Amino acid sequence: MLDQLETLYKDAQQSLGSVVNANALETWENKYIGRKGEITNLLRSVGQLPADQRAAFGKRANEIKNDLTALFESRAETIRQHELAQSLEEGGIDVTLPGRSVPMGGIHPSNQTLREIYAIWADMGFQVFRTREVEDDETNFEMLNIPQHHPARDMWDTFHTTTPGVILRTHTSPGQIHSMRKFAPQPIRFVLPGMCYRYEQISTRKEIQFNQVEGIAVGTNIHLSDLKGTITAFAQRIFGADRKVRYRSSYFPFTEPSMEVDVECILCEGKGCSVCSYSGWLEIAGCGMIHPVVLRNGGYDPNVHSGFAFGMGPERITMLKHGIKDIRYFWGNDLRFLEQF
Numbered sequence: 001m002l003d004q005l006e007t008l009y010k011d012a013q014q015s016l017g018s019v020v021n022a023n024a025l026e027t028w029e030n031k032y033i034g035r036k037g038e039i040t041n042l043l044r045s046v047g048q049l050p051a052d053q054r055a056a057f058g059k060r061a062n063e064i065k066n067d068l069t070a071l072f073e074s075r076a077e078t079i080r081q082h083e084l085a086q087s088l089e090e091g092g093i094d095v096t097l098p099g100r101s102v103p104m105g106g107i108h109p110s111n112q113t114l115r116e117i118y119a120i121w122a123d124m125g126f127q128v129f130r131t132r133e134v135e136d137d138e139t140n141f142e143m144l145n146i147p148q149h150h151p152a153r154d155m156w157d158t159f160h161t162t163t164p165g166v167i168l169r170t171h172t173s174p175g176q177i178h179s180m181r182k183f184a185p186q187p188i189r190f191v192l193p194g195m196c197y198r199y200e201q202i203s204t205r206k207e208i209q210f211n212q213v214e215g216i217a218v219g220t221n222i223h224l225s226d227l228k229g230t231i232t233a234f235a236q237r238i239f240g241a242d243r244k245v246r247y248r249s250s251y252f253p254f255t256e257p258s259m260e261v262d263v264e265c266i267l268c269e270g271k272g273c274s275v276c277s278y279s280g281w282l283e284i285a286g287c288g289m290i291h292p293v294v295l296r297n298g299g300y301d302p303n304v305h306s307g308f309a310f311g312m313g314p315e316r317i318t319m320l321k322h323g324i325k326d327i328r329y330f331w332g333n334d335l336r337f338l339e340q341f
């Protein structure tokens, strides 16, 4: 049986030399080393040998099988390379075939609006200044004239972290403190954009995370008329030159006086519809003259300096511009929505 094995080994080596394509290689594999191949069959019949010859036979048969398997793999690789070269040569490459298109991402609708907002404020001399999303209670509230237990805290339902006093910012207004402290007593003009978080009931108009763009201008001769003039200019650039703008008196602890800014409803042109709750007006921002306490906390002397601030929601502005009825689309990651922008 050992002779038979050696003869088979020689045959297999010789016939592999003349194998030139994948089909012939498969036939060779089945004949010699496959599950029903001759070498495999011989290995299986080792039990018919006298006991003292079995070990030597088994060892040699395994050596041969391993050697033939290695030869088979190397031959397979050579044939693969050869067949590839041949198919390239024969078929050539059709350079006129259109390439595979790479799917392009789009700019998120919120980011499109943010860019538009930055560009408008940049034209009025406002630079972008970014501040942190994880804030301390002191900067988010106390420095803004909202002490512990102040009832106005109810306006900003807060996400607390496990570290006492560390929260997710509920608005971009703490950026007022950061920017003032960095530059006081120089005059400043910034927009402070970024994500804010509120622990509130999600609805068609309210999300638990949303962008805000804060604006701040501090100098020695800044008046309420400057605030109204710049915000009106902004609203008419983003919503159309003829758009009416109105200011309603309001309350924020960090501004005095405080106001809400409304624009004439874009969908019904002020006639009244379900989007504007039949009022003809849509709110776009809160604003006011910076409270003297806040100016002082920022490092400015309220007897010398004055300033205004505002805070607007880019998602709400995007909803108005495009007639989007539900704010939940913004972070829902539904491509059917995102691809429309």
Ligand code: FA5
Pocket: 155, 170, 171, 172, 173, 198, 200, 205, 206, 207, 208, 209, 210, 212, 214, 252, 255, 283, 284, 285, 286, 287, 288, 309, 310, 311, 312, 313, 314, 315, 316, 327
């Ligand atoms: C504020 O957050 C004030 N910090 C704004 C401000 C800044 C006033 C500077 C005065 C001076 P308010 O809570 O109204 O105010 O939020 C401002 C804007 O953020 C809203 O008009 C709205 O557009 C947007 N906004 C507020 N809450 C949400 C929410 N849950 N989902 C989406 N947008 C929101």
